[in-house]
Amino acid sequence: MFHKIGKWLRSQAPxxxxxxxxxxxxxxxxxxxxxQSGEASWRGVYRPMPCSYPEPVAIAQPAPLMxxxxxxxxxxxGVLELRRGSLAGPAGWVxxxxxxxxxxxxxxxxxxxxxxxPPAWAEPRALSGTGLLLSSDWSxxxxxxxxxxxxxxxxxxxQAGFSWSDVDHVYCASQTPNKASxxxxxxxxPVDRCIFExxxxxxxxxxxxxxxxxxxxxxxxxxxxxxxxxxxxxxSPLAPPERALYVTRGGGQRKxxxxxxxxxxxxxxxxxxxxxxxxxxxxxxxxxxxxxxxAHGAGLTDV
Numbered sequence: 545m546f547h548k549i550g551k552w553l554r555s556q557a558p559x560x561x562x563x564x565x566x567x568x569x570x571x572x573x574x575x576x577x578x579x580q581s582g583e584a585s586w587r588g589v590y591r592p593m594p595c596s597y598p599e600p601v602a603i604a605q606p607a608p609l610m611x612x613x614x615x616x617x618x619x620x621x622g623v624l625e626l627r628r629g630s631l632a633g634p635a636g637w638v639x640x641x642x643x644x645x646x647x648x649x650x651x652x653x654x655x656x657x658x659x660x661x662p663p664a665w666a667e668p669r670a671l672s673g674t675g676l677l678l679s680s681d682w683s684x685x686x687x688x689x690x691x692x693x694x695x696x697x698x699x700x701x702x703q704a705g706f707s708w709s710d711v712d713h714v715y716c717a718s719q720t721p722n723k724a725s726x727x728x729x730x731x732x733x734p735v736d737r738c739i740f741e742x743x744x745x746x747x748x749x750x751x752x753x754x755x756x757x758x759x760x761x762x763x764x765x766x767x768x769x770x771x772x773x774x775x776x777x778x779x780s781p782l783a784p785p786e787r788a789l790y791v792t793r794g795g796g797q798r799k800x801x802x803x804x805x806x807x808x809x810x811x812x813x814x815x816x817x818x819x820x821x822x823x824x825x826x827x828x829x830x831x832x833x834x835x836x837x838x839a840h841g842a843g844l845t846d847v
Contacts, residue, residue, distance in 0.1 A: 676701060
């Protein structure tokens, strides 16, 4: 049963995009196309709507080059409730009751052809009760993906009307469980119910009921509610920001090759060399910063 890998496409009657920023009340009995009656229900939170962005400031590149890489429309977002649903692999890819892979709940979304599942899934490990997905591709190993792709699913869970009394297990895989649990506690997540150990590449865990919040946006693109939700549980600055941070990438990818040559210049302008991986509360450090310089990557998540 769990050797079956098929793309499940969600379809339903179009909804108005008016008042798209407000939660949408949808019957729990409404099912998704591709699943049999009684296998699933859907609680919608946000209607589909066009994306809107502030006008970018171009320094060296023309602004249209930036806009071309940004999403044009937000999909409908909410929570899928699956009977006998399963999570597979370290990212927690979603499998339906008959083993179908549901890729639109992953980081890949419509680009599901990039997914590389194993030739066969292992036999599922059964957990009784209700599971909640708070994980995503690379969120177990990358702070940026954990903050932007995994944690905001909690907002959809709450807005759909669920509470922690509905949940027995929370899959939020992390290779740094101490840091992850400290962050999750700030959002009111009961860490004693959390599964931090990532599943094996072919591993599967099945629940009696599985709650699957949508991917919070479109890959690399996040709606306005995402940072607002994250700011809710993170410290606000107590004083005007005065620090100047140069965010080093350390041994990561996209490292600045001549970084050592930059240090005297940065020092001249009062910048401190800052490695967010060494901080227990990087969001607090960024809230104290007036200037931030760094290469693209997870280190800039808290901007």
